[in-house]
Amino acid sequence: MKRVGLLSDTHGLLRPEALEFLRGSDFIIHAGDIGDPGVLETLGTLAPVTAVRGNNDRDAWAGGIAETEVLQVGEVLIHVLHDLAQLDLDPAAAGFHVVVSGHSHQPRMDERDGVLYVNPGSCGPRRFKLPVAVAELQVSGKSVKAKLVDLKLS
Numbered sequence: 493m494k495r496v497g498l499l500s501d502t503h504g505l506l507r508p509e510a511l512e513f514l515r516g517s518d519f520i521i522h523a524g525d526i527g528d529p530g531v532l533e534t535l536g537t538l539a540p541v542t543a544v545r546g547n548n549d550r551d552a553w554a555g556g557i558a559e560t561e562v563l564q565v566g567e568v569l570i571h572v573l574h575d576l577a578q579l580d581l582d583p584a585a586a587g588f589h590v591v592v593s594g595h596s597h598q599p600r601m602d603e604r605d606g607v608l609y610v611n612p613g614s615c616g617p618r619r620f621k622l623p624v625a626v627a628e629l630q631v632s633g634k635s636v637k638a639k640l641v642d643l644k645l646s
Contacts, residue, residue, distance in 0.1 A: 495519075500522065515538055545574065567634045590607065610638045611627075
């Protein structure tokens with residue numbers, strides 16, 4: 493069993509509660525709007541990080557970060573992008589098992605055509621009355637289970 497920690501829309505704020513949740517992950521995915529290169533550096537001390545550039549990641553440090561990435565965990569292929577509206581492929585036809593996105597700040601999980609779509613929400617600055625959230629994938633063989641988690645802020 494492999495654990496993939498998911499987060500998005502930190503906008504430069506990497507909360508201690510998010511770090512605690514991600515501790516013990518085998519891999520970490522950041523689905524964009526990172527906000528500060530230090531966020532990725534800190535995450536990298538916990539596990540290998542796959543990150544994509546969000547619409548607010550415009551500074552020079554973000555220039556080398558791709559808009560889409562692919563992570564393979566065992567037999568599971570994961571497509572990562574920031575804004576799901578920008579998805580320009582058929583994930584099922586392309587062989588993906590999971591699509592991870594951010595952008596909306598709204599945690600969400602659903603399955604379409606055998607593909608699991610997960611948006612961990614935002615764990616950065618609170619926006620409107622939306623929860624501060626993260627998520628995880630549990631991968632075993634070709635099996636993937638996702639869990640959304642609202643962070644309890646201290």
